[in-house]
Amino acid sequence: MAKPQIVKFKFPESLEEMPLGPSAAAGILTEPNAGWRVQSPVIEHPKCTKCLLCWVLCPEGVIGKENEQLEIDMNYCKGCGLCAHECPKDAITMVQEGEADDQ
Amino acid sequence: MVKVKNLTDKEYLYGHKACPGCGLGTIGRLALKILGERTIVALPASCMSTVTTQYPQMNYSVPSLTMAFAGTGAVLTGMSAGLKAQGVTDVHVLGLAGDGGTADIGLQALSGAVERGDDFIYICYDNEAYMNTGVQRSSLTPIGANTTNSPSGTASYGEKKPKKNLFEIMIAHRIPYAATASSAYPYDFMNKMEKTKSLRGPKFIHIMCPCPTGWGFASDLTVEIGKLAVETGMWYLAEYENGKVKMNVIPKTLKPVEEYLIKQRRFRHLNEDTIKLIREHRDSEWRIIRERWVLSNC
Numbered sequence: 391m392a393k394p395q396i397v398k399f400k401f402p403e404s405l406e407e408m409p410l411g412p413s414a415a416a417g418i419l420t421e422p423n424a425g426w427r428v429q430s431p432v433i434e435h436p437k438c439t440k441c442l443l444c445w446v447l448c449p450e451g452v453i454g455k456e457n458e459q460l461e462i463d464m465n466y467c468k469g470c471g472l473c474a475h476e477c478p479k480d481a482i483t484m485v486q487e488g489e490a491d492d493q
Numbered sequence: 494m495v496k497v498k499n500l501t502d503k504e505y506l507y508g509h510k511a512c513p514g515c516g517l518g519t520i521g522r523l524a525l526k527i528l529g530e531r532t533i534v535a536l537p538a539s540c541m542s543t544v545t546t547q548y549p550q551m552n553y554s555v556p557s558l559t560m561a562f563a564g565t566g567a568v569l570t571g572m573s574a575g576l577k578a579q580g581v582t583d584v585h586v587l588g589l590a591g592d593g594g595t596a597d598i599g600l601q602a603l604s605g606a607v608e609r610g611d612d613f614i615y616i617c618y619d620n621e622a623y624m625n626t627g628v629q630r631s632s633l634t635p636i637g638a639n640t641t642n643s644p645s646g647t648a649s650y651g652e653k654k655p656k657k658n659l660f661e662i663m664i665a666h667r668i669p670y671a672a673t674a675s676s677a678y679p680y681d682f683m684n685k686m687e688k689t690k691s692l693r694g695p696k697f698i699h700i701m702c703p704c705p706t707g708w709g710f711a712s713d714l715t716v717e718i719g720k721l722a723v724e725t726g727m728w729y730l731a732e733y734e735n736g737k738v739k740m741n742v743i744p745k746t747l748k749p750v751e752e753y754l755i756k757q758r759r760f761r762h763l764n765e766d767t768i769k770l771i772r773e774h775r776d777s778e779w780r781i782i783r784e785r786w787v788l789s790n791c
Contacts (some may be wrong), residue, residue: 392502399549417554421506426513442497446679447716449511449518451504466507470514470705471713484713 392456393463394419406473428467429484435459437481444473444482495683496511498527511544514541514712515740516676516702518718520588520618523546523679527686530555532585535569537599538562539591540625541618565590569613585690586613591622592633595699596599597658605671607695608664613690614696618676620704628707632657637760637771640707645762652779655774659699666735669694671730671759675701677719681730681741688732701728718756725753726775738786746789750775 399420402408437459445453445460449472452463474482505525513658525532534557534621536542538761542559545552553679556673560568589702590599595617622640623640624631628638636655639645643652668691680701689696701717705711710718726747731740732738750772754760763771 394554399599401549402654414549414551416551416556418549420550420553423508423510432650446497447519447521449513449515449522449715450509451507451518451522454502456502468513470715471711472514472715475713476716 392452393451395421396420396465405450420461422465423468424465426479426489427467429469429471430470430487431462431465431471431473431482433460433462434481434483437479439479441478444477447472447476494726495527495680495687497680501529502649503530503554505532505554506545506552507554508548508550509545510547512704512706512712514539514705514715515540516704516715517541517544517618518622519676519679520616520682520702522610523683524557524587524616524686525553527683528585528587528690528753531583533557533781535560535572535586535588537588537590537594537770538625539589539594540549540620540687541589541591543625555770562594562598564602564683565594565599565615566604566606570606570609570611573611573613575604588613588615590615590617590618591619591623592621593631594743596632596657600662603697603778604662604666607663607668610694612693614686615698617697617699618702619659619699620702620707621656622704622707623706624707631696635761635771636774637754637767639675639762640759642775650767651772657771660731663697663699664738666695667736668697668733670696670732670734671699672697673701673728673730675719675723675728675730676703677701678723678742679717681722685732687722688734707759709761710756714756718753721748721753721756725750726779731782731786740786743787747775747779777778 394417396419447471450466452467454461471484474484506521532555536559558738569588622634628640630643630652633656634652637651639651645651672685703715730742
């Protein structure tokens with residue numbers, strides 16, 4: 391996977407485990423941002439031409455282009471709707487959170 | 494020219510806590526994609542440092558340093574001097590500062606660093622106020638904008654002074670490369686970032702970053718607002734290199750400013766007279782741009 395994954399963070403338990411100075415290792419993800427989302431994007435793959443405009447514009451970088459079809463990492467999508475608004479082929483629609491699961 | 498298909502899949506800025514739709518995430522991740530893993534990021538107090546370094550999360554996968562508000566330029570000097578002393582030549586030093594941290598508080602440190610000619614890239618992402626602390630005006634807030642310390646009401650139409658021209662301040666330093674960009678024009682921004690990679694010395698990019706929370710628009714309109722800013726002439730895309738300014742986008746006719754203003758809460762209070770004031774200011778700015786940079790290059 392090209393995207394960083396969530397890791398379980400172990401808080402320092404004693405003084406010996408504390409890092410020296412106010413520092414931390416790079417690339418630590420401890421929690422998803424999915425709870426922010428009210429609407430979620432759904433890609434209609436037959437309409438998608440893989441122009442990658444959504445991939446470029448996504449502020450979160452949750453759209454993945456490494457496979458045949460574009461994929462969205464729902465752990466970090468905040469549901470801003472930018473991709474759906476900008477898609478030149480209207481291949482992305484925003485669905486109210488919860489409704490997509492009912493289908 | 495940057496080819497999007499060839500860009501790396503790896504995200505060096507991921508899972509940050511910026512407001513939904515904020516252009517800041519686009520700027521950060523595209524800049525790091527172009528520069529690659531061998532980059533050190535310097536962050537003053539700003540939205541960028543607040544949303545990416547919330548303990549225990551650390552959203553950068555590259556080394557980063559958060560420092561005092563005024564010190565971005567000085568820290569960049571230190572980083573590039575440190576790399577030079579160690580003989581490291583393949584590491585980029587990137588500063589990511591907001592408009593207040595660049596044009597108000599960090600201006601003298603930046604000016605000093607540019608004057609010394611250290612090797613770094615400085616990105617000023619301009620959301621036109623101190624958004625991180627709750628929308629206070631900065632010297633890059635445009636005329637007429639409503640902020641918490643330039644409030645609109647019966648006695649005031651909001652911010653009274655026009656936006657400071659940071660791009661021209663940088664040109665006055667005879668910097669090797671300076672550019673303006675917009676998060677709504679990502680390809681233009683990526684090409685400018687690509688250019689900074691090959692140049693030595695200080696490089697400066699002033700990029701507009703529409704702020705859904707502070708400007709007051711829906712989170713999916715970030716790109717639309719950013720494009721309207723350029724199409725109405727409230728912002729421009731230009732680059733300065735080898736003593737010459739090149740305009741990247743020259744609109745044949747500028748759209749009416751109302752189209753840009755009406756979509757944002759911070760300009761909602763404006764009436765005919767104040768819109769006229771903004772229009773006149775834009776027209777005088779564009780007269781200068783055309784005279785100095787467009788006609789002289791023909």
